[in-house]
Amino acid sequence: MAAVALARQLFSTRTTSTNFRSLAILQRTIQSNPFFARAASTAAAKKPTATAAKPDAKAKTKTAVATKPGPKTKPTATKGPAGKTAAGKTAAKTATKKTVVAKKTVAAKKPVVKKKPVVKKKPVVKKKKPVAKKKKPVVKKKPVVRKKKPVLTDDQKKRKLIQDLRTRALKPPTKRSYNGFMMWFREQKGKSVVDAGAEWRALPQDVRDTYAKNAKVFGAEGSAGRQKVFDDWVLSHSADTIRIANNARLYLRRMGFARGTAQIPDPRRVKKPVSPFLNYVKEQYNLGRELPKDEKGKNSLVLATKAMRHEYTNLSPEGRKKYEDISAQDLERYHAEMGHQKKVVA
Numbered sequence: 001m002a003a004v005a006l007a008r009q010l011f012s013t014r015t016t017s018t019n020f021r022s023l024a025i026l027q028r029t030i031q032s033n034p035f036f037a038r039a040a041s042t043a044a045a046k047k048p049t050a051t052a053a054k055p056d057a058k059a060k061t062k063t064a065v066a067t068k069p070g071p072k073t074k075p076t077a078t079k080g081p082a083g084k085t086a087a088g089k090t091a092a093k094t095a096t097k098k099t100v101v102a103k104k105t106v107a108a109k110k111p112v113v114k115k116k117p118v119v120k121k122k123p124v125v126k127k128k129k130p131v132a133k134k135k136k137p138v139v140k141k142k143p144v145v146r147k148k149k150p151v152l153t154d155d156q157k158k159r160k161l162i163q164d165l166r167t168r169a170l171k172p173p174t175k176r177s178y179n180g181f182m183m184w185f186r187e188q189k190g191k192s193v194v195d196a197g198a199e200w201r202a203l204p205q206d207v208r209d210t211y212a213k214n215a216k217v218f219g220a221e222g223s224a225g226r227q228k229v230f231d232d233w234v235l236s237h238s239a240d241t242i243r244i245a246n247n248a249r250l251y252l253r254r255m256g257f258a259r260g261t262a263q264i265p266d267p268r269r270v271k272k273p274v275s276p277f278l279n280y281v282k283e284q285y286n287l288g289r290e291l292p293k294d295e296k297g298k299n300s301l302v303l304a305t306k307a308m309r310h311e312y313t314n315l316s317p318e319g320r321k322k323y324e325d326i327s328a329q330d331l332e333r334y335h336a337e338m339g340h341q342k343k344v345v346a
Contacts, residue, residue, distance in 0.1 A: 180212035
């Protein structure tokens with residue numbers, strides 16, 4: 001068959017298993033198609049067939065001389081408009097289609113790549129950038145202009161010192177004492193002290209004595225209450241504050257101020273230890289020693305102190321030991337009380 005021959009001619013170049021398989025498929029397709037069957041029959045009819053019997057040798061030579069064969073004639077088929085046979089055209093188309101199919105089948109399959117399980121990524125949390133705090137505008141400080149302290153004169157310094165001492169000295173409640181005139185003046189309302197004094201002096205003596213007796217009774221009754229008020233005021237301040245006040249009062253007294261410079265009695269105040277010489281002086285006064293008199297005939301403490309100082313220095317060590325032991329005991333008492341007072345203050 002011409003179509004089969006054509007197909008075999010196409011696949012003669014590659015003889016693989018796939019080509020033979022494709023050839024078989026093509027052959028079955030051509031045999032089953034009536035169009036290709038008709039084309040094959042017409043081609044077979046036009047082809048010269050040599051069916052005569054073989055002549056012997058003599059006859060062969062004769063016939064060869066008598067009749068020379070002409071040029072070979074190719075089998076012709078009806079040409080289409082393009083000058084090609086329909087059978088050849090269809091065969092070429094089928095051959096090209098089969099080659100395309102064969103090529104597609106020849107292509108090696110890609111190995112199946114197993115997909116990796118998709119791991120869900122954790123959502124990335126973007127960290128917020130710290131917001132930079134706005135810097136406050138630096139305000140330039142104005143230069144501090146220090147005022148120069150005024151230079152004080154000596155008189156101004158003295159006044160300032162007295163004022164400071166008065167402040168430290170404190171001002172306790174007064175212990176007022178009453179007399180006959182004060183009791184009478186309380187009854188006289190709307191009168192000045194000068195006029196009241198003149199009238200008081202004009203009163204009879206028995207009237208003034210009566211007011212004097214009433215003043216003593218009133219003062220005795222009120223002294224206990226006034227003393228309690230004073231004691232409470234002292235205890236309201238610390239022992240150290242009262243000590244500073246007494247030192248200020250002493251300094252004012254030495255400067256010549258007498259009013260308001262008396263020492264404030266404080267029961268918490270620790271008594272200082274007594275020296276051996278003062279213990280000797282105390283013993284001499286307790287024995288009834290009299291003070292010597294000066295040139296004016298008055299008792300002189302200075303002369304007595306000088307005499308006792310001379311006597312004490314001339315005593316033997318055994319005679320001094322008595323007073324030194326008393327002084328040592330008093331010093332221990334002082335340290336013990338001072339330590340207790342410091343703990344209480346702290």
